[in-house]
Amino acid sequence: MSFAVTPARPLTAEEILRYRDDGVLMIKGAVAPSWLRLIETGVEKARGGLSLQGRFMSRKTRGYQMDTFLWKRVDEIRDAVYYGPFAYWAQQLMGSEQVRFFYDQMFVKEPGANAPTPWHQDLSFWPIRGEQITSFWIPVDPVTRESSGLMYVKGSHKWNRQFKAISPDYVAAIIDERMDDVPDINAHPERYELLDWEMSPGDILMFHPLTLHGSYGNSHRTRRRRALALRWTGDDVVWAPSAKRMPVHYSHQSAVGGELRGAAFPRILPEPIAAERAARRAPETPSRLQLLHSGWTNLLAAARLKLRSQPLRLQQTWATPAANLTVPEKR
Numbered sequence: 001m002s003f004a005v006t007p008a009r010p011l012t013a014e015e016i017l018r019y020r021d022d023g024v025l026m027i028k029g030a031v032a033p034s035w036l037r038l039i040e041t042g043v044e045k046a047r048g049g050l051s052l053q054g055r056f057m058s059r060k061t062r063g064y065q066m067d068t069f070l071w072k073r074v075d076e077i078r079d080a081v082y083y084g085p086f087a088y089w090a091q092q093l094m095g096s097e098q099v100r101f102f103y104d105q106m107f108v109k110e111p112g113a114n115a116p117t118p119w120h121q122d123l124s125f126w127p128i129r130g131e132q133i134t135s136f137w138i139p140v141d142p143v144t145r146e147s148s149g150l151m152y153v154k155g156s157h158k159w160n161r162q163f164k165a166i167s168p169d170y171v172a173a174i175i176d177e178r179m180d181d182v183p184d185i186n187a188h189p190e191r192y193e194l195l196d197w198e199m200s201p202g203d204i205l206m207f208h209p210l211t212l213h214g215s216y217g218n219s220h221r222t223r224r225r226r227a228l229a230l231r232w233t234g235d236d237v238v239w240a241p242s243a244k245r246m247p248v249h250y251s252h253q254s255a256v257g258g259e260l261r262g263a264a265f266p267r268i269l270p271e272p273i274a275a276e277r278a279a280r281r282a283p284e285t286p287s288r289l290q291l292l293h294s295g296w297t298n299l300l301a302a303a304r305l306k307l308r309s310q311p312l313r314l315q316q317t318w319a320t321p322a323a324n325l326t327v328p329e330k331r
């Protein structure tokens with residue numbers, strides 16, 4: 001397959017300003033069809049062979065599939081990361097000289113999947129800290145609010161607050177009790193300025209890691225909703241792992257408090273590092289031992305939370321236009 005290696009176009013000063021003000025930017029028709037086809041092919045390959053972790057994260061709701069680090073085993077996604085226009089846009093938005101790829105995440109919601117994405121800030125989940133971080137969300141199907149298009153709370157990245165990490169399956173283990181409870185935004189929509197868009201394949205969302213966002217389940221009768229998120233880091237980002245943050249099962253040499261380094265988070269700009277790229281020649285999957293260790297750490301954290309006397313207020317209102325659905329739904 002052939003594809004253009006140069007960025008489609010630089011972001012304009014007005015777009016960058018809007019991203020900084022609102023914490024989110026939607027650009028119509030930014031992703032060229034060749035890149036989109038590559039991403040769609042990659043997403044389809046990943047759907048056909050979810051990782052062990054992906055199967056675990058997708059287990060609770062019928063019609064919901066989620067997986068991470070696709071680029072480690074799906075060549076199409078790796079090529080989009082290394083050669084696509086995305087790293088250039090991330091460089092502009094973050095105002096960073098260096099751009100590292102943090103990780104990718106696939107989200108699939110089949111028609112009727114009762115799988116809302118609770119309101120959350122991404123940074124609460126992540127084992128990194130810094131200002132120069134950005135995420136891109138690329139749908140490969142048309143999306144509306146009804147088919148689980150993402151919604152954002154305008155300007156929430158500037159609230160100077162950090163909210164508890166509420167995942168789609170409400171995993172207790174990653175909840176840091178020192179963080180604030182996420183407000184029940186859908187119960188009081190009049191208090192917030194919400195942004196969302198009808199999107200077509202080729203459109204892209206770019207958003208700050210502290211911008212609150214979420215989405216309804218997919219109540220569309222026939223339309224599947226597949227999307228790929230790409231996450232990027234810049235010069236000021238440091239490695240900050242904890243038992244309450246997303247584990248990374250791929251090898252890297254980042255020291256706690258130091259910059260991200262190594263093949264798990266490859267440098268893309270100003271240019272890739274040969275050893276990091278070479279490390280990805282063959283598809284990589286995490287060892288079962290690493291996964292067991294993470295599973296065990298999560299279980300311990302969840303058990304500790306259960307022993308607390310105060311119940312956590314995690315539930316959010318997610319009624320949809322089609323049905324009165326509430327999360328979480330277990331099979």
Ligand SMILES: O=C(O)CCC(=O)C(=O)O
Binds near residue numbers: 135
């Ligand atoms: O696609 C979704 O429903 C969730 C996406 C999301 O929260 C993200 O990319 O940070």
